Amino acid sequence: MEFTEKEEGLVKESWDVLKKDLPLYSLHFFTQILEIAPAAKDMFSFLKGSEEVTQNNPKLKAHALKVFKMTCEAAIQLREKGEVVVSQTTLQYLGSVHLRNGVIDPHFEVVKEALLRTVKKGMGEEWGEEMGNAWTRAYDQLASAIKAEMK
Numbered sequence: 245m246e247f248t249e250k251e252e253g254l255v256k257e258s259w260d261v262l263k264k265d266l267p268l269y270s271l272h273f274f275t276q277i278l279e280i281a282p283a284a285k286d287m288f289s290f291l292k293g294s295e296e297v298t299q300n301n302p303k304l305k306a307h308a309l310k311v312f313k314m315t316c317e318a319a320i321q322l323r324e325k326g327e328v329v330v331s332q333t334t335l336q337y338l339g340s341v342h343l344r345n346g347v348i349d350p351h352f353e354v355v356k357e358a359l360l361r362t363v364k365k366g367m368g369e370e371w372g373e374e375m376g377n378a379w380t381r382a383y384d385q386l387a388s389a390i391k392a393e394m395k
């Protein structure tokens with residue numbers, strides 16, 4: 245099914261909102277990940293052994309930023325080209341980083357759920373099913389490219 249301009253717009257619009265307060269939304273994103281899958285904590289070098297997730301951790305912000313931003317880029321590509329095009333070098337890098345850190349396929353579902361909850365929090369009243377579906381479609385395509393590279 246075609247990824248429409250409207251869907252692309254919904255993703256871009258909400259990414260613009262999240263971008264305005266990355267420390268807040270990164271923290272929310274990780275808090276959600278750990279709420280859904282507490283064991284995920286030890287995978288992240290910057291969370292290992294720590295008592296709580298802290299807001300000003302630069303690595304935490306970096307990972308949240310990458311996930312949000314790359315999903316948004318995936319949405320743009322889906323609309324423009326009908327597929328998600330990630331350079332082979334980037335994919336290889338992403339594949340190896342995640343393999344090395346013990347990430348397995350089901351974790352991608354956890355991260356997706358955390359991502360959706362974070363967009364929902366940022367958008368408040370403007371959040372809706374269509375917006376959720378647009379993020380889901382873009383994320384799923386990106387995630388399957390990364391997962392394929394991890395095989």
Ligand code: HEM
Nearest residue numbers: 287288289290306307310311314341345347351352355387
């Ligand atoms: C590292 C992106 C999904 C766990 C990284 C890095 C990138 C990245 C770019 C390299 C570090 C950096 O440059 O900041 C993504 C994207 C994802 C995704 C785009 C989904 C579309 C996941 C999932 C997990 C995960 C599902 C597991 C819960 C990690 C871990 C590291 C990492 C543990 C190493 C971080 C560290 O300790 O320094 N990810 N990631 N990622 N990612 Fe992901």
